[in-house]
Amino acid sequence: DTGVSQDPRHKITKRGQNVTFRCDPISEHNRLYWYRQTLGQGPEFLTYFQNEAQLEKSRLLSDRFSAERPKGSFSTLEIQRTEQGDSAMYLCASSSPRDSGNTIYFGEGSWLTVV
Amino acid sequence: SQQGEEDPQALSIQEGENATMNCSYKTSINNLQWYRQNSGRGLVHLILIRSNEREKHSGRLRVTLDTSKKSSSLLITASRAADTASYFCATDVSWGKLQFGAGTQVVVTP
Numbered sequence: 668d669t670g671v672s673q674d675p676r677h678k679i680t681k682r683g684q685n686v687t688f689r690c691d692p693i694s695e696h697n698r699l700y701w702y703r704q705t706l707g708q709g710p711e712f713l714t715y716f717q718n719e720a721q722l723e724k725s726r727l728l729s730d731r732f733s734a735e736r737p738k739g740s741f742s743t744l745e746i747q748r749t750e751q752g753d754s755a756m757y758l759c760a761s762s763s764p765r766d767s768g769n770t771i772y773f774g775e776g777s778w779l780t781v782v
Numbered sequence: 783s784q785q786g787e788e789d790p791q792a793l794s795i796q797e798g799e800n801a802t803m804n805c806s807y808k809t810s811i812n813n814l815q816w817y818r819q820n821s822g823r824g825l826v827h828l829i830l831i832r833s834n835e836r837e838k839h840s841g842r843l844r845v846t847l848d849t850s851k852k853s854s855s856l857l858i859t860a861s862r863a864a865d866t867a868s869y870f871c872a873t874d875v876s877w878g879k880l881q882f883g884a885g886t887q888v889v890v891t892p
Contacts, residue, residue, distance in 0.1 A: 673824075691786050698878055709786075709870050709882030710825070723879065758824060768813055768830050769878050775824035 669693060671774035673759050679780045680749055687745045688747040688777045692761030699742050700771065701734055703727065712759055716742060749781045785885030786871050794889045799856040803886040805871030806851075813874045814847055814854050818867045819885070825870065828856070861890045 674692040680686050692699050697718050702710035713732070714724045718739040728734075731749075736742040746753055756776040762769050789804045805814070813832045817825040829845045829852065831838045838845045844857040858865055868887050872880040 671824075700878065700880075702880075707884070709872075709884050711881070712879050712881070715877070715879060717877075722877075760825075764878075768832050769874065770827055770830050770882060771872075771874075771878055772813060772827055773817070773825040778822075 671759055671761050671772055673757075673777050675777060676775060677778045679782060682751060682781055683748055685745060685747045686749060688741045688744055688757050688759075688779075688780060690744070690759030690761075690774060691760070692740070692742070693763075693772055694774040695704040696761035696763045696766075696772075697739070698762045698764070698766075698769075699736055700762075701742070701744050702760065702773075704758060704776070705754075713744075713757075723754045746779070749779075751781045754781045756778055786873055786881060787842055788869070788871060788886040789881040790886060791889045792889075794891070797862055797890055797892050799861055799890075801861050801865070801890070802890055803856050803869055803888070805854045805856070805883060807854075807871075807873045807881075808852065809873075809875055811849075811873045811875055814845075814859070815872045815874065815880065816843075816845060816854075816856050817870045819870065820867045828869075847871060858888075861888075863890050863892050866890045 692748045697714045701713040704710040708724040716736040758776045760773045786807045816828040842859045868885040870885045
């Protein structure tokens with residue numbers, strides 16, 4: 668499977684704990700995105716990388732959230748001191764500007780439940 | 783904030799019928815992409831239409847784009863039970879940052 672891969676698919680954590688999600692983009696895609704989706708809503712943009720550089724962060728990304736893409740390949744999204752409001756699906760996506768007008772491909776998402 | 787709005791919010795049809803859903807947006811775009819999402823799953827890319835294109839087809843899917851009205855439509859012809867899903871339009875305003883609407887929930891009954 669050469670699609671966007673996310674891990675873990677599901678995570679239940681207690682409030683106040685830290686969680687980390689990993690995303691492996693499609694090979695050779697230099698752009699990587701994180702989105703968050705809550706029930707009944709469309710995904711909302713969180714942050715964007717071009718290679719290893721984080722070029723934009725949404726205001727939704729509080730200082731408890733940090734994302735990295737250290738070698739321009741996989742990325743991690745860490746949430747510190749989780750709150751119940753962080754419960755959502757975290758979606759990773761990747762693209763290449765040379766691929767059909769920058770078609771953006773999403774992974775299966777990582778469900779987070781904070782109890 | 784979400785730029786796009788899909789209409790209708792929900793659509794119920796029988797197998798074999800066509801399903802049409804619309805998307806309106808507010809700002810200039812580079813392209814518009816349609817996605818399908820089955821319950822609890824990730825988004826599956828359906829079609830990308832560039833801002834200088836007016837219509838695209840892919841199998842049973844037809845997408846139109848009217849930049850003067852800032853609107854797009856997705857038509858699914860000869861629907862199947864497997865088409866039951868939520869459908870989202872997403873506008874690409876710059877370098878791939880997508881803005882989504884709340885989606886249209888489509889239910890296709892056998």
